[in-house]
Amino acid sequence: MASKIVFVTGNVNKLKEVRMLLAPAEGQVPAFELTNIDFDLDELQDSSLENIARHKVSQAQEKLAKGTAVFVEDTALCFDSYNGLPGAYVKWFLKSVGPEGLVRMLAGFDNKKAEAVTTVAFADSNGQIHVFQGKTQGKVVDPRGSREFGWDCIFEPEEGAGKTYAEMEKKDKNQISQRSRAFALLSKHLNGASNSGV
Numbered sequence: 305m306a307s308k309i310v311f312v313t314g315n316v317n318k319l320k321e322v323r324m325l326l327a328p329a330e331g332q333v334p335a336f337e338l339t340n341i342d343f344d345l346d347e348l349q350d351s352s353l354e355n356i357a358r359h360k361v362s363q364a365q366e367k368l369a370k371g372t373a374v375f376v377e378d379t380a381l382c383f384d385s386y387n388g389l390p391g392a393y394v395k396w397f398l399k400s401v402g403p404e405g406l407v408r409m410l411a412g413f414d415n416k417k418a419e420a421v422t423t424v425a426f427a428d429s430n431g432q433i434h435v436f437q438g439k440t441q442g443k444v445v446d447p448r449g450s451r452e453f454g455w456d457c458i459f460e461p462e463e464g465a466g467k468t469y470a471e472m473e474k475k476d477k478n479q480i481s482q483r484s485r486a487f488a489l490l491s492k493h494l495n496g497a498s499n500s501g502v
C-alpha cells in the first residue's frame with residue numbers, strides 16, 4: 305500500500321499546484337498518497353527562509369501522530385531593490401495593500417527585479433527534516449491576468465515570454481516556477497527513498 309504524506313497548508317492555490325507537481329507520471333503507480341490538513345502554523349519572523357520552513361514543519365510534526373510523514377512550504381517574493389524584502393512577509397503586504405501596493409513600493413526604483421523562492425521542509429517518518437528550495441527570477445510589473453493567486457498578476461518571470469504568472473497556463477507556470485523547482489527536489493528525494501519507506 306502506498307505510504308501517506310500530509311501537506312499542511314491553508315492555501316488552496318498552492319495545494320492545487322503541488323498536487324499537479326507531485327502527480328505520478330502517466331501509467332506510474334503513485335509512490336504515496338497525498339493528503340491535506342490546514343493547521344494554523346506560526347511563521348517565524350526570521351530572515352532565513354530555511355528556518356521559517358523548518359519551524360513550520362516542526363509545529364506540524366507536534367500536531368500529528370508520531371511517524372507521520374509531513375511537509376510544508378513557505379513562499380517568498382524578494383525585491384532586489386529592498387535587499388530581499390518583503391520576502392517571507394509578502395503575504396502580509398498583499399493583505400494590507402494588494403498587488404497594486406506592492407507595485408507602488410517599487411515606484412521610486414528603476415530596478416524592478418524580484419526573485420520568487422519556495423522552501424519546502426519535509427519531515428520523514430523517522431522525524432528527520434529535509435529542506436529543498438527552488439527559485440525563479442523575474443520582475444514586478446503592473447497587474448496583468450487573473451487575480452486568483454497571490455502576487456501572480458504582478459510577477460513576470462524571465463523565462464515566461466513576457467507573460468505574468470497569472471497570464472500563463474498552469475502547466476506553463478509549472479515548467480518554470482520556484483515551486484516546481486523546489487518540488488522536483490522533493491520528488492527526487494522521495495523516489496530515492498521509496499524503497500526504504502518514506
Ligand SMILES: O=P(O)(O)OP(=O)(O)OP(=O)(O)OC[C@H]1O[C@@H](n2cnc3c(O)ncnc32)[C@H](O)[C@@H]1O
Pocket residue numbers: 312313314315318347377378379380394395396398453454455456469481483
Ligand atoms: O498555509 P501556508 O502554506 O503557509 O499558505 P500561505 O498562503 O500562508 O502562504 P505563505 O505563508 O507561503 O505566504 C506566501 C504568500 O505568497 C502568495 N504565494 C505563494 N505562492 C505563490 C505563487 O506561486 N504565486 C503567487 N503568489 C504566491 C500566497 O498567496 C501568500 O500570500
Ligand SMILES: [Mg+2]
Pocket residue numbers: 347395
Ligand atoms: Mg503561511
